Amino acid sequence: MATDQIPQFPAGFLWGVSTSAHQIEGAADEREPSVWDAFTAEPGRVKDGSTAAVACDHYHRHREDVALLAGLGVDAYRFSVSWPRVNSPGGLDFYDRLVDELCAAGIRPVPTLFHWDLPVALDWLERDTASRFAEYVSVVAERLGDRVHKWITLNEPAEHTLLGHALGVHAPGRRLLFDALPVAHHQLLAHGLAVRALRAAGVGDIGIANSHGPTWPASAEPADVAAADFYDLLLGRLFADPLLLGRYPDGIGELMPSADLESDLKVISEPLDWYGVNYYAPTRVGAPQGADGEFGGIPIPAELPFSVREIEGVPVTDFGWPVVPEGLTELLTGFRERYGDRLPPVVITENGCSYEGLDDQDRIAYLDGHIRALHRALEAGVDVRGYFVWSLLDNFEWAEGYARRFGMVHVDFATLRRTPKSSYAWFRDVLRAQR
Ligand code: BGC
Numbered sequence: 001m002a003t004d005q006i007p008q009f010p011a012g013f014l015w016g017v018s019t020s021a022h023q024i025e026g027a028a029d030e031r032e033p034s035v036w037d038a039f040t041a042e043p044g045r046v047k048d049g050s051t052a053a054v055a056c057d058h059y060h061r062h063r064e065d066v067a068l069l070a071g072l073g074v075d076a077y078r079f080s081v082s083w084p085r086v087n088s089p090g091g092l093d094f095y096d097r098l099v100d101e102l103c104a105a106g107i108r109p110v111p112t113l114f115h116w117d118l119p120v121a122l123d124w125l126e127r128d129t130a131s132r133f134a135e136y137v138s139v140v141a142e143r144l145g146d147r148v149h150k151w152i153t154l155n156e157p158a159e160h161t162l163l164g165h166a167l168g169v170h171a172p173g174r175r176l177l178f179d180a181l182p183v184a185h186h187q188l189l190a191h192g193l194a195v196r197a198l199r200a201a202g203v204g205d206i207g208i209a210n211s212h213g214p215t216w217p218a219s220a221e222p223a224d225v226a227a228a229d230f231y232d233l234l235l236g237r238l239f240a241d242p243l244l245l246g247r248y249p250d251g252i253g254e255l256m257p258s259a260d261l262e263s264d265l266k267v268i269s270e271p272l273d274w275y276g277v278n279y280y281a282p283t284r285v286g287a288p289q290g291a292d293g294e295f296g297g298i299p300i301p302a303e304l305p306f307s308v309r310e311i312e313g314v315p316v317t318d319f320g321w322p323v324v325p326e327g328l329t330e331l332l333t334g335f336r337e338r339y340g341d342r343l344p345p346v347v348i349t350e351n352g353c354s355y356e357g358l359d360d361q362d363r364i365a366y367l368d369g370h371i372r373a374l375h376r377a378l379e380a381g382v383d384v385r386g387y388f389v390w391s392l393l394d395n396f397e398w399a400e401g402y403a404r405r406f407g408m409v410h411v412d413f414a415t416l417r418r419t420p421k422s423s424y425a426w427f428r429d430v431l432r433a434q435r
Contacts, residue, residue: 006368006430007375014108014386015431016076017069017408018350020115020155021085022052023395027059031085034117035164039171047297048401055396057416059094064418066101068392068409072424073431076108078209078349078388080115080155083136087119092143099147110388111144112152112209113137113194114187116160116171116398123172124165124183127257134193141201150205152276152349153194157187158211158239167299169399177303182257185264188242192267209276209349210239214330218286218309227306228285235283240335242268244275244342274385276349277335279370282327284309296320297400317366319354319404325369332377332384345385348374352390354397354404363408363423371430389427393418 022036028051040051058065069077079098085091095111102109114133122129137153154160160170165183168175195206215236217228237249246269248256258264283295285306293300295308296319311322328351336343353366367389378384394407402413408424411417 006371006433009375009378009387009434012385013434014075014347015434016074016078016108016110016386016388017072017392018078018388018390019058019392019395020080020112020117021082022055022080022115022117023391023397024056024058024065024393025082025085026052026054026057028053030059031082031088031091033120034082034084035120035171036117038120039173042173045173046399046401048403050396050401052396054413054416056393056411056418058393061416061418062094062098063101065392066098066105066107068418068420068424069102069107070105071420072392072408072428074107076110076150076386076388077102077392078110078112078152080112080117081140082117083114083133084117084119086136086140092140095140096143099144103147108150109144109148110150110152111140111148112155113140114153114190115155116164118172124160124186127182127186127189130186130190130193133190134197137194138197138201141198141203145201145203148203151198151203151207153191153198153206153208154187155209156211156278157184157191158235160187162235163298163399167301169298177301178255181252181255184238185256185258188239188268189264191243192264192270195270195272196267205273207272207274207276207344207347207349208243209278210243211278211280211350212236212240212331212335213279214282214327214334216282216284216311218284218307221287223287224285227287231283231285231306231308240275240339243272244269244339272344274345274347275343276347277331278350278390279328279331279348280351280353281321282311282324282330284311315362317353317362318356319400321353323353323366323369325366325373326376328370328373329376329380332374332382333380336380336382343383345383347386347388348384349386349388350390351387352406354406356405358410358419358421360408360421360423363421364426367423367427 163170165180215232394405394411397404
């Protein structure tokens with residue numbers, strides 16, 4: 001696979017990698033607990049019984065990790081700020097040092113302000129959590145705003161709602177099904193309040209990282225088409241429409257817990273400087289099949305009005321996720337069609353795959369295919385400004401524990417030794433060829 005064949009992206013295109021605090025930092029005893037600490041402490045919640053108490057120990061080894069980023073030659077590093085750590089003595093100092101080190105290495109820091117590790121005392125079912133989030137965001141912006149010039153409010157509120165509150169397979173482990181909808185609304189409100197708080201603190205270039213992928217109906221049968229449309233609404237449009245169009249998709253707004261939905265939607269649709277897309281794969285969806293199902297480690301209860309079906313004839317990652325690079329082109333061109341001028345420039349804030357092994361040719365093929373697919377979206381006129389690989393390091397993959405390896409750098413979780421994989425050298429060469 002010749003890297004020189006990857007087409008040239010426009011000058012100023014932002015190349016980076018992403019991580020998140022709970023998945024890499026460790027040093028859990030040096031901060032207050034999050035909902036994820038409480039969740040992993042419950043037996044049976046994480047498949048390999050592990051916790052993120054140490055994870056990659058990035059908190060103590062951040063210098064080594066910044067050196068890995070510098071060796072890779074990325075323009076930018078997306079990490080997340082742990083709200084529980086900021087609440088703890090010395091916590092903000094850690095991010096202050098990290099930002100200094102990144103700047104010294106010529107790497108733009110791109111913090112995500114919430115990547116699922118809510119302080120254990122808080123709850124997204126409570127509206128007040130949105131205001132508390134904005135207060136915390138102001139504190140972070142005051143401290144880092146002189147050096148951080150690109151911000152992400154939330155990571156994947158859809159997954160946090162679905163997996164954490166509707167299906168109970170992520171923290172905080174609630175299985176509320178459709179009663180989880182307030183969690184979506186409160187996170188969206190938190191996002192809008194955070195955008196205002198950031199701008200009030202004088203910082204800009206603000207986006208969000210939402211997960212999206214094309215939804216393909218299992219067949220042309222009306223029941224499959226309707227089920228796929230509902231799935232797309234629930235996981236995609238429910239989160240993009242209020243941000244970009246200032247309204248909920250039909251039929252959902254009435255279910256939201258707000259005395260004044262119109263004024264909430266004004267906050268939620270504060271104009272964004274850019275829109276972050278986490279893309280992994282499309283989903284094939286059909287009518288319910290009257291039985292519990294499972295997909296990529298996620299249980300799909302029979303009572304949901306859809307079922308997730310296998311996409312046949314494509315390779316899958318070690319996680320069982322289909323590898324469909326052209327889904328990224330389809331997604332982005334579809335997005336531009338749906339949102340038109342309301343869509344700000346797009347940044348791919350996550351894209352990656354889980355594979356075992358140091359000579360990770362499968363990961364190289366995955367990334368190569370997706371970068372080319374992204375370029376096709378650019379050629380089709382979508383304004384794409386950046387691409388971040390998930391992830392720099394193998395890390396704590398939530399309910400899967402350490403069993404899924406998404407890193408371009410291998411981590412031996414017994415010794416914490418980092419070893420760059422083949423994909424690390426490959427991505428470095430891709431970036432060099434783009435300069
Ligand atoms: C999340 C990451 C996660 C990755 C792979 C995304 O949904 O933002 O935290 O590790 O997917 O599952």
